[in-house]
Amino acid sequence: MQVPAVPEESSEHFFEGVEKLLEVWFDESAMPTGDLRNITRNQWEDLLRHVKCEIISFAQNEHIDAFLLSESSMFVSRRRWILKTCGTTTPLKCLEQLLQLAEVEGYSVITDIFYSRKNFTRPEVQNSPHKGFYEEVTYLDSIFPEGRSYCLGSINQECWYLYTFSRPVDGTGGELQLKQQQLMQLPDPVADPDQTIEILMQQLDNDVMALFSKDKFATGQEVTQSSGIDLLLPQMHIDDFLFDPCGYSMNGINANGEYMTIHITPEEKFSYVSFESNVALDNYTRLISQVIKTFKPGKFIVTIFANKSSLAYETMKELEIEYSTLSNWQRTDMQCCNFPSYNLLFAQYSRGKSS
Numbered sequence: 001m002q003v004p005a006v007p008e009e010s011s012e013h014f015f016e017g018v019e020k021l022l023e024v025w026f027d028e029s030a031m032p033t034g035d036l037r038n039i040t041r042n043q044w045e046d047l048l049r050h051v052k053c054e055i056i057s058f059a060q061n062e063h064i065d066a067f068l069l070s071e072s073s074m075f076v077s078r079r080r081w082i083l084k085t086c087g088t089t090t091p092l093k094c095l096e097q098l099l100q101l102a103e104v105e106g107y108s109v110i111t112d113i114f115y116s117r118k119n120f121t122r123p124e125v126q127n128s129p130h131k132g133f134y135e136e137v138t139y140l141d142s143i144f145p146e147g148r149s150y151c152l153g154s155i156n157q158e159c160w161y162l163y164t165f166s167r168p169v170d171g172t173g174g175e176l177q178l179k180q181q182q183l184m185q186l187p188d189p190v191a192d193p194d195q196t197i198e199i200l201m202q203q204l205d206n207d208v209m210a211l212f213s214k215d216k217f218a219t220g221q222e223v224t225q226s227s228g229i230d231l232l233l234p235q236m237h238i239d240d241f242l243f244d245p246c247g248y249s250m251n252g253i254n255a256n257g258e259y260m261t262i263h264i265t266p267e268e269k270f271s272y273v274s275f276e277s278n279v280a281l282d283n284y285t286r287l288i289s290q291v292i293k294t295f296k297p298g299k300f301i302v303t304i305f306a307n308k309s310s311l312a313y314e315t316m317k318e319l320e321i322e323y324s325t326l327s328n329w330q331r332t333d334m335q336c337c338n339f340p341s342y343n344l345l346f347a348q349y350s351r352g353k354s355s
């Protein structure tokens with residue numbers, strides 16, 4: 001596979017590892033036989049032209065299609081679409097085409113949308129409508145007038161932006177449908193996994209980052225095994241890619257339709273690693289520790305979205321113990337938010353001076 005060359009944003013080499021993450025869920029009640037996976041590869045390629053990225057690899061199972069992109073990943077399941085792209089890509093620009101393609105599948109109502117990203121390292125090199133969060137919100141508001149936008153963390157230092165809209169659960173379908181289901185003893189229609197953890201890491205260990213380069217390994221598969229990425233969630237079927245001269249991306253999918261995805265920008269001056277998964281665990285503390293031990297960041301952000309209220313709070317309590325004042329980690333921020341159908345944990349850590 002011929003991967004396009006990294007776009008030069010200025011004479012000094014720089015790559016923005018920080019991704020823009022877009023997740024859209026469609027209402028299936030009007031079209032129970034609808035399926036976003038009927039959208040063809042050509043249609044996805046056409047849609048991704050608006051984003052300015054390309055498909056470089058593909059894997060699937062009976063629940064989920066996983067595309068590895070020249071700038072990160074796209075996951076397609078029956079009624080949920082996820083696009084994660086880095087660099088100077090423009091993911092919001094494909095939204096209107098996505099809605100048209102979904103409508104052909106019978107999906108005309110969105111139940112949830114999440115758009116999120118960490119603050120960029122170099123916002124000035126981004127393209128419209130991603131030149132700033134206000135511009136992104138204005139663009140999203142023109143499509144989803146009821147969306148809400150938030151900033152977690154410190155607006156003048158490290159932060160994480162979120163734009164979200166959830167269709168209210170009211171008599172127009174949600175609550176009524178649920179009551180009818182309970183009366184008829186039908187299973188909950190929301191069978192798809194409904195939690196997402198992201199760990200966004202920076203200032204990574206040089207020796208670990210040196211692994212993700214063509215100097216050390218020829219293929220993604222070799223570096224997946226040597227780095228220990230294959231041990232993080234062992235049930236995942238992995239599709240990986242090692243960029244030339246450096247850089248790494250992987251998608252993992254399992255038999256339950258859950259996914260994981262890791263993207264690595266190893267260049268020392270702007271090193272960045274992201275880990276994301278919707279794997280259902282009762283508590284994420286062990287997974288977080290394993291990811292941190294694998295990549296050895298100098299600072300990281302954790303976000304957990306879950307519609308099970310206990311999950312975010314339990315993990316929050318344990319994180320407080322694991323990364324307490326007794327360890328070398330300093331918690332710079334921690335916030336917990338209740339949204340209409342989800343709870344969100346946001347926590348930010350950096351290594352203490354002594355470590």
Ligand SMILES: C[S@+](CC[C@H](N)C(=O)[O-])C[C@H]1O[C@@H](n2cnc3c(N)ncnc32)[C@H](O)[C@@H]1O
Nearest residue numbers: 004005006015017086243247263264265266274
């Ligand atoms: C696509 S990967 C992973 C991006 C991801 N968002 C992350 O976490 O950093 C980006 C890394 O691959 C390198 N790279 C090499 N060739 C590339 C290409 N054709 N397109 C994008 N990145 C490339 C970049 O310099 C960077 O280190």
